[in-house]
Amino acid sequence: MASKRQIDVGGVKIGGGAPVAVQSMTKTETADYEATMLQIRAIADAGADLVRCAVPRDKDIDALKRIVVESPIPVIADIHFNHTLALKAIDAGAHCIRLNPGNIGGPEKVGEVAERAKAAGTPMRIGVNSGSLPRHLHELERENPVEALVSAATEFVALMERLDFYDFKVSIKSTSVPNTIASNRLLSERIDYPLHLGITEAGTKWTGSLKSAVGLGTLLADDIGDTIRISLSTFHAEEEVKVAWEILKALKLRERGPVLIACPTCGRLQFDMDTVVQEIETRLESYDEPIEVAVLGCAVNGIGEASHADFGITGAKNEGLIFAGGEPLKKVPQDELVDALFAEIDRSLKIGRVERDEAKVAEGAAWLAKIEEENVGEMTPERMAALEAKAATEEAMATGTALPMAAPAAARERKKLDESASPTAGRRFTRA
Numbered sequence: 111m112a113s114k115r116q117i118d119v120g121g122v123k124i125g126g127g128a129p130v131a132v133q134s135m136t137k138t139e140t141a142d143y144e145a146t147m148l149q150i151r152a153i154a155d156a157g158a159d160l161v162r163c164a165v166p167r168d169k170d171i172d173a174l175k176r177i178v179v180e181s182p183i184p185v186i187a188d189i190h191f192n193h194t195l196a197l198k199a200i201d202a203g204a205h206c207i208r209l210n211p212g213n214i215g216g217p218e219k220v221g222e223v224a225e226r227a228k229a230a231g232t233p234m235r236i237g238v239n240s241g242s243l244p245r246h247l248h249e250l251e252r253e254n255p256v257e258a259l260v261s262a263a264t265e266f267v268a269l270m271e272r273l274d275f276y277d278f279k280v281s282i283k284s285t286s287v288p289n290t291i292a293s294n295r296l297l298s299e300r301i302d303y304p305l306h307l308g309i310t311e312a313g314t315k316w317t318g319s320l321k322s323a324v325g326l327g328t329l330l331a332d333d334i335g336d337t338i339r340i341s342l343s344t345f346h347a348e349e350e351v352k353v354a355w356e357i358l359k360a361l362k363l364r365e366r367g368p369v370l371i372a373c374p375t376c377g378r379l380q381f382d383m384d385t386v387v388q389e390i391e392t393r394l395e396s397y398d399e400p401i402e403v404a405v406l407g408c409a410v411n412g413i414g415e416a417s418h419a420d421f422g423i424t425g426a427k428n429e430g431l432i433f434a435g436g437e438p439l440k441k442v443p444q445d446e447l448v449d450a451l452f453a454e455i456d457r458s459l460k461i462g463r464v465e466r467d468e469a470k471v472a473e474g475a476a477w478l479a480k481i482e483e484e485n486v487g488e489m490t491p492e493r494m495a496a497l498e499a500k501a502a503t504e505e506a507m508a509t510g511t512a513l514p515m516a517a518p519a520a521a522r523e524r525k526k527l528d529e530s531a532s533p534t535a536g537r538r539f540t541r542a
């Protein structure tokens with residue numbers, strides 16, 4: 111169930127139907143002001159809405175005072191074990207305080223922090239992690255780790271409410287993906303505060319991204335979760351932000367920058383698509399526009415499932431085709447495909463429409479039609495998928511069963527953030 115309550119972290123709304131906020135955490139010593147600001151800027155440039163900095167020492171507070179002023183995005187101070195540091199971080203102007211009420215020295219000290227936060231208008235994130243649950247829940251943790259995690263979280267929520275403090279989001283984090291999914295599902299049924307999602311110690315860029323995509327993606331698809339952090343074992347925190355965006359883009363929860371779609375390739379592939387896709391992906395990183403670019407390994411299916419893409423290429427042995435909006439644009443030699451594609455993208459972005467040379471369009475269309483005709487009976491992965499989809503639709507209509515929705519309805523209704531409000535929704539370029 112989606113959270114009903116909303117908090118405001120330095121101008122970024124979290125919960126209550128706001129777009130899922132992306133956050134990351136600096137990996138520098140916060141006291142090292144220059145290094146920390148460098149990393150915060152990299153995180154912000156990659157698209158993070160929020161950044162969290164560890165504040166384990168007094169000298170970090172000194173740097174924090176400057177960081178909260180200079181940072182382009184709101185700063186969350188991450189505090190453990192020391193409530194005095196939490197008080198100082200609030201005084202330093204942190205936009206949010208993250209603490210674990212279980213390790214801060216008892217309810218009185220949590221109360222002191224809540225009182226100071228309330229006076230300053232500073233929201234909090236209260237969280238529980240598997241591995242650091244209160245002692246009285248250890249037995250339950252052995253029997254039912256999910257119930258133990260949720261109990262710890264709801265006990266902390268009850269404590270905050272007793273303290274008359276309601277300006278917080280809640281996190282339950284576990285190294286186990288199934289436990290993260292199950293506990294957040296259960297928690298979302300028991301409380302209506304915003305939820306912070308993450309998989310603790312997820313791993314390297316490769317394994318951590320996959321675990322996070324499975325765990326967080328499953329919850330987000332159910333409309334559970336209001337802000338996400340991808341934890342990766344890399345010093346380059348901006349990589350965490352990129353992964354977070356790919357998850358949100360895949361679920362169509364938010365839009366940012368280009369979307370690359372590429373066929374998986376098969377035995378019909380006739381050019382070095384690995385290299386081509388890699389090059390296109392790298393070159394697209396410098397674009398802010400939410401254009402969709404498709405790469406097809408062969409023209410056997412025509413433009414097929416990539417017809418909704420703003421631009422695309424499909425190749426054969428010696429030559430390939432550039433297409434836009436589902437229609438051929440021009441045929442070019444294979445080794446010029448990528449450069450020609452980007453020339454078309456750049457020109458179209460500059461003039462706001464796709465320019466067509468009718469002679470070249472006709473030549474490209476004829477080339478494509480010839481390849482389609484030569485392979486009309488081929489059972490390609492795309493044609494098999496289309497047949498399966500048709501059969502499923504026919505069966506659903508015959509039995510009166512509803513087809514699964516393409517995306518969670520509630521999730522689709524989430525508002526887009528300013529920068530991703532979609533001036534480019536639907537067909538992005540007109541034809542000339």
Ligand code: SF4
Binds near residue numbers: 373380408409410491
């Ligand atoms: S048949 Fe499909 S998967 Fe195979 S190379 Fe062509 S477009 Fe790619």
